Amino acid sequence: MNVYWGYGNSGKLHIEIYAKYNGMTLLSSKYNNFMKLSNKIHCRGVTRKGNYWMFCDTIKKVYCRDKDKFISSKTTDTNSMKRFHFVPDDSYINPLSKAYRDFMNGLKQTQSITVNYNDSQTFSDEDIKKYTGIEYKGSELYNTAMMQFIINKEFEDLGYDMLNDNTDEIFDDVDLVMISTIDKFYNSNPYGNEDGVGFLENNYLLQKTESKKYTIPENVLNKLRKANNIIPYKSDLFSWAIGFIDSFSHLSDHIYDEEQGILEKDLYDKNKKIIFQFLDHQFYIPSKIAEFLTKRNIPYRYFDLDNDWYNEVFGGTFEIDRDYTSHASSWKDYQDRYNQVADIAKEYISLRNVTTMKL
Numbered sequence: 001m002n003v004y005w006g007y008g009n010s011g012k013l014h015i016e017i018y019a020k021y022n023g024m025t026l027l028s029s030k031y032n033n034f035m036k037l038s039n040k041i042h043c044r045g046v047t048r049k050g051n052y053w054m055f056c057d058t059i060k061k062v063y064c065r066d067k068d069k070f071i072s073s074k075t076t077d078t079n080s081m082k083r084f085h086f087v088p089d090d091s092y093i094n095p096l097s098k099a100y101r102d103f104m105n106g107l108k109q110t111q112s113i114t115v116n117y118n119d120s121q122t123f124s125d126e127d128i129k130k131y132t133g134i135e136y137k138g139s140e141l142y143n144t145a146m147m148q149f150i151i152n153k154e155f156e157d158l159g160y161d162m163l164n165d166n167t168d169e170i171f172d173d174v175d176l177v178m179i180s181t182i183d184k185f186y187n188s189n190p191y192g193n194e195d196g197v198g199f200l201e202n203n204y205l206l207q208k209t210e211s212k213k214y215t216i217p218e219n220v221l222n223k224l225r226k227a228n229n230i231i232p233y234k235s236d237l238f239s240w241a242i243g244f245i246d247s248f249s250h251l252s253d254h255i256y257d258e259e260q261g262i263l264e265k266d267l268y269d270k271n272k273k274i275i276f277q278f279l280d281h282q283f284y285i286p287s288k289i290a291e292f293l294t295k296r297n298i299p300y301r302y303f304d305l306d307n308d309w310y311n312e313v314f315g316g317t318f319e320i321d322r323d324y325t326s327h328a329s330s331w332k333d334y335q336d337r338y339n340q341v342a343d344i345a346k347e348y349i350s351l352r353n354v355t356t357m358k359l
Helices: 012-021 097-115 125-131 140-152 160-165 167-171 218-225 237-246 265-270 272-283 285-295 310-314 335-352
Strands: 002-006 026-030 033-046 052-066 069-084 176-180 228-233 301-304
Touching: 002 012, 012 026, 012 033, 012 052, 012 069, 012 176, 012 310, 052 140, 069 140, 125 140, 160 167, 160 218, 167 218, 228 285, 228 310, 237 272, 237 335, 272 285, 272 335
Parallel strands: 002 176, 002 228, 026 176, 228 301
Antiparallel strands: 026 033, 033 052, 052 069
């Protein structure tokens, strides 16, 4: 089992596409619950425009808590065509990317409602009560109705004991566990984290104990200690800095936009202090992950997003173009704004004298 300890701009979407395209079973947090997804692939390929696609059966299983019960739902979508598009998030170099992404997401939502059932909107409350009755148990109708119930119900943490008791059910047969390491630059009041500093804030592996402390259950720790834990990083610090400066507003949830005009050129011309503090924060996240794992006796290795090969580390057969989820293709025709960001990146690297993101 591979465990990907991802964070902002760390290739999370790329490894997710890679895992799906290679038919791996993926465990992640979805709808605020544990979701296990696998694809039985019939055929795969690349479109004339360079987008990856696959024709497959998709099996989705969601686990959650309902009061004192551990419940799950499994649905199967057969003979489905999956296309993997990438559209950059809102950024500075190409200010149109956010609007284009919103447009594309609108198309995807329309298509998903038209072609496939929508996970959260298929049934009325009366339907859910009816079709989750014992007479329908074991049917696809029961599972679909139960899936909607789980997605729309008021969220409850599994809790330490429930996750600990059901670790095998959730983690067995998983090829890749996706961890999203939340460590926000601007967050001075974190919650739901083990160390009280915002690191791994509200992460789905961290569960509250009777003493109100958030920690990883022992059985989950045992799984992690036997797994291939992977910390992604970039050896090309210049492209790393450009990527984070370009994504600053998105990765800070736009909280500075109204106050200081983060998306305006003035931010970069007159207030580089904030940008430098942001880069300092982001630069040390891989080291903080390594320290977090070491403290819990979880072995790990680094994965160089610029040079390492996915098949060698994650065990797949099909490589995905390394630049498939890069923002760089959206920077065409914005050379002036790119040059401005590049100058700041060079200045930061020179002043901070940074050389590697690894411990």
